[in-house]
């Protein structure tokens with residue numbers, strides 16, 4: 001069974017790899033780690049919590065909630 | 079009062095009702111930086127016939143994906159004071175009871191970090207702080223959290239659960255809505271602050287079928303207090319109502335105002351013998367008789383809740399009312415409301431796995447069909463889940479029964 005840190009790393013890599021090309025909902029990342037690592041949902045939620053509390057990923061809202069790499073305020077861009 | 083010139087908005091100040099325009103102008107004296115430009119933008123919107131707010135984006139406080147709604151103007155050069163004008167949602171005390179000390183604290187925080195404009199309470203049931211800048215958010219949040227307040231839900235999260243004031247003031251309450259919703263709010267904190275659903279999810283609880291929080295129309299999961307046994311009758315008070323009936327000055331008519339307004343016509347009143355009988359098996363719990371004769375009639379003693387699912391306002395699809403999922407569930411404080419929490423977990427598991435992006439649970443149920451949804455949640459089908467009797471006469475059940483008999487061998 002993967003640790004929460006490993007689950008978080010797997011999520012982060014997925015977001016980083018597709019940064020600028022694809023957006024991920026939290027549910028997408030949960031499904032990704034379930035498939036890749038056999039992680040359970042509670043572990044996946046703890047991993048998201050760790051990633052967002054450390055500021056490695058941030059939440060955004062564009063017609064739904066997404067997890068992304070931190071950058072400048074979205075709707076502020078114009 | 080603000081001296082910003084707003085001839086079109088000022089028309090809304092006329093009439094006998096309080097006007098939001100006056101309120102904003104009053105508040106602009108304390109926080110002119112935001113509110114003068116807000117008034118200007120509103121006036122521009124009225125003359126342009128279009129809104130100038132954009133919402134969304136990346137604002138929030140560290141670790142939370144909900145509670146802050148990013149809001150920006152699309153004409154920042156004309157109204158720089160509201161270039162950023164974010165909304166903050168704060169969880170209110172259950173039942174919406176405040177001390178004046180608490181209210182003063184909240185107003186103080188918002189005068190310090192925001193526009194001073196508040197909305198108690200938004201349609202979500204939250205305390206809504208309207209208008210602040212990104213660089214104030216963490217500072218404001220630190221002070222709020224230190225005083226024991228927390229942010230509410232937004233985006234694709236479980237929204238802040240809400241309750242009527244229930245047993246704290248109301249005789250009709252069949253369940254302790256305040257305790258229940260306080261308990262559930264603490265239970266769902268992670269889902270509230272870290273959105274992970276296909277779309278928003280609202281839980282509301284009303285203590286009786288009067289449904290004062292409109293749970294049946296406005297929440298994905300409605301908990302409505304109900305009773306299973308008979309309506310209780312207080313004989314002494316019933317006598318007083320008959321006395322009222324017989325006094326023409328009172329304008330109270332036991333036949334026309336009570337018995338004939340019962341939707342199931344299950345009340346029989348004999349004004350001469352001064353008797354009132356209810357065929358409780360036919361009562362549909364509409365609350366009418368209890369509401370008009372509150373001293374004589376009371377909800378029963380075997381109480382619990384009916385659980386409905388799927389209501390929503392029209393956003394992506396049209397409006398839906400809730401569908402009965404569990405006709406009666408005991409709301410057991412001693413068991414920490416475990417039956418309800420189990421149902422909630424199962425619902426979320428199914429919806430997270432199968433719900434489409436921006437699809438509310440009611441739409442998921444419509445898409446997959448109620449029968450299939452019940453199966454997935456391991457709930458028994460029950461006649462109470464039927465919204466209306468079938469109206470298609472071309473369905474023949476014989477073949478289903480034949481198949482069943484064949485299968486049984």
Ligand code: SF4
Nearest residue numbers: 242248251285286290
């Ligand atoms: S819903 Fe029922 S219990 Fe709750 S406040 Fe209204 S009348 Fe009272």
Ligand code: SF4
Nearest residue numbers: 340361362364365367
């Ligand atoms: S609660 Fe409504 S349905 Fe039931 S007896 Fe009273 S009026 Fe009739």
